[in-house]
Amino acid sequence: MTDNASNTPKAKGQGQAMWGGRFSAKPAELMQAINVSIGFDKRLWAQDLAGSRAHARMLMNQGVIASHDGEEILEGLARVEDELLSGTFPFRDEYEDIHMNIEARLRELIGPTAGRLHTARSRNDQVAVDFRLWVRDACDRTVGQLEALQKALLTQAEAHAESLMPGFTHLQPAQPVTFGHHLMAYVEMFGRDAGRFRDARARMNECPLGAAALAGSPFPIDRQQTATALGFDRPTANSLDSVSSRDFALEALSAASITATHLSRLAEEIVLWTTPMFGFIKLTDAFTTGSSIMPQKKNPDAAELIRAKVGRILGSLTTLTVVMKGLPLAYSKDMQEDKVPTFEAFDALELSLLAMAGMIADLTPNTENMAKAAGAGFSTATDLADWLVRTLNMPFRDAHHVTGSAVKTAEGLGVDLADLSLAQFQAIEPRITNDVYAVLTPAASAASRMSYGGTAPAQVRAQIARWKELLA
Numbered sequence: 001m002t003d004n005a006s007n008t009p010k011a012k013g014q015g016q017a018m019w020g021g022r023f024s025a026k027p028a029e030l031m032q033a034i035n036v037s038i039g040f041d042k043r044l045w046a047q048d049l050a051g052s053r054a055h056a057r058m059l060m061n062q063g064v065i066a067s068h069d070g071e072e073i074l075e076g077l078a079r080v081e082d083e084l085l086s087g088t089f090p091f092r093d094e095y096e097d098i099h100m101n102i103e104a105r106l107r108e109l110i111g112p113t114a115g116r117l118h119t120a121r122s123r124n125d126q127v128a129v130d131f132r133l134w135v136r137d138a139c140d141r142t143v144g145q146l147e148a149l150q151k152a153l154l155t156q157a158e159a160h161a162e163s164l165m166p167g168f169t170h171l172q173p174a175q176p177v178t179f180g181h182h183l184m185a186y187v188e189m190f191g192r193d194a195g196r197f198r199d200a201r202a203r204m205n206e207c208p209l210g211a212a213a214l215a216g217s218p219f220p221i222d223r224q225q226t227a228t229a230l231g232f233d234r235p236t237a238n239s240l241d242s243v244s245s246r247d248f249a250l251e252a253l254s255a256a257s258i259t260a261t262h263l264s265r266l267a268e269e270i271v272l273w274t275t276p277m278f279g280f281i282k283l284t285d286a287f288t289t290g291s292s293i294m295p296q297k298k299n300p301d302a303a304e305l306i307r308a309k310v311g312r313i314l315g316s317l318t319t320l321t322v323v324m325k326g327l328p329l330a331y332s333k334d335m336q337e338d339k340v341p342t343f344e345a346f347d348a349l350e351l352s353l354l355a356m357a358g359m360i361a362d363l364t365p366n367t368e369n370m371a372k373a374a375g376a377g378f379s380t381a382t383d384l385a386d387w388l389v390r391t392l393n394m395p396f397r398d399a400h401h402v403t404g405s406a407v408k409t410a411e412g413l414g415v416d417l418a419d420l421s422l423a424q425f426q427a428i429e430p431r432i433t434n435d436v437y438a439v440l441t442p443a444a445s446a447a448s449r450m451s452y453g454g455t456a457p458a459q460v461r462a463q464i465a466r467w468k469e470l471l472a
């Protein structure tokens with residue numbers, strides 16, 4: 001309540017002086033400051049060159065520009081590429097964005113012929129094709145990174161197809177599972193994630209180049225030619241849609257957000273499992289950090305950061321959704337705001353996927369601790385109930401009740417179910433026999449779950465074999 005000085009006229013004057021330090025307050029400079037995008041869209045240079053080359057060749061083939069002009073343009077673009085590759089390309093704010101920076105440089109290198117490149121093209125279809133190519137590449141990269149992570153998980157799962165751990169519901173011990181089974185659950189999730197990126201890629205793989213500003217072109221262009229040259233399945237079918245739509249990026253960001261959600265769950269489990277209270281896994285120094293004050297600490301920072309990155313990635317989806325919402329057709333400058341969130345999201349996702357694959361390869365499970373925990377919390381109670389159903393032909397609801405009484409007795413005595421004597425079992429249900437003990441160990445419990453997709457080591461190995469083949 002005290003700090004409302006900025007509302008006073010005097011403070012307002014000071015405020016102006018403050019931004020006046022950076023801008024001379026000339027509208028033209030402010031316009032440039034808000035308009036310029038080269039600072040971030042320079043990341044599209046390779047895509048912009050690819051689009052320009054495909055366009056120039058098509059213009060030559062169609063006789064829209066003379067062959068010698070086309071050749072000159074292509075040679076000039078090769079020189080521009082050399083500069084971009086070697087880091088000597090002069091990026092300049094006054095040319096606003098990557099498209100005009102490259103064209104301006106081309107003109108400096110080859111003269112006025114450069115101006116023929118923009119025949120039958122607009123920055124509107126140019127940016128649409130560049131950005132689509134970038135997002136398509138990002139989807140392909142992500143699929144590769146997801147598969148690498150799946151392979152890291154498969155390696156651990158194979159080594160631990162029989163290692164027991166508690167399976168949880170509500171983070172309470174539920175039924176014993178194997179560590180391999182648990183890891184394979186993530187292999188399934190990341191497999192669907194990769195599928196979402198593949199689907200998104202297939203849908204976005206249409207070429208907007210040739211839509212020109214919004215209405216198409218009066219020149220005899222061949223859009224199929226440029227589409228094929230750039231690896232697209234076909235040209236987009238409506239020129240207005242071509243320059244207006246960014247749902248390909250929204251779809252990729254949706255897939256990224258779901259992937260990041262899955263990563264955050266695995267990250268959270270790593271955080272839990274590395275605590276001394278769980279003591280399920282150990283990470284090496286490669287994926288932990290120490291504390292500046294507490295010498296005993298080994299913190300799973302990478303896992304925590306992966307857990308957090310979903311905020312940035314989902315934030316990017318939200319940002320672009322809000323940018324696109326309510327925009328009239330066709331192109332509006334609002335759409336320039338599509339790039340930063342998309343770049344940021346894929347940067348964060350890539351780092352997360354690489355770090356997660358590294359951490360999975362790095363971790364060593366403490367199988368003894370996990371096996372011990374697998375038997376805690378009456379985790380084989382369901383096995384007892386199932387035994388009563390199978391052996392004594394009890395209705396499951398009655399078996400559930402009998403088992404509940406057995407758990408209560410064991411809990412009262414401070415022992416596990418398997419520690420109850422036969423007499424104690426028979427006091428609850430006289431028909432129980434010695435055979436019951438065979439189902440009360442975590443190993444027997446896990447091994448019995450042979451249904452398709454179940455936790456029995458044989459089933460887990462079948463899952464692993466299937467995925468190995470899919471990823472080979």
Ligand code: ARG
Nearest residue numbers: 037097123124127333335336
């Ligand atoms: N830098 C712009 C963007 O990223 C390129 C398209 C500009 N088109 C225009 N007509 N101003 O969206």
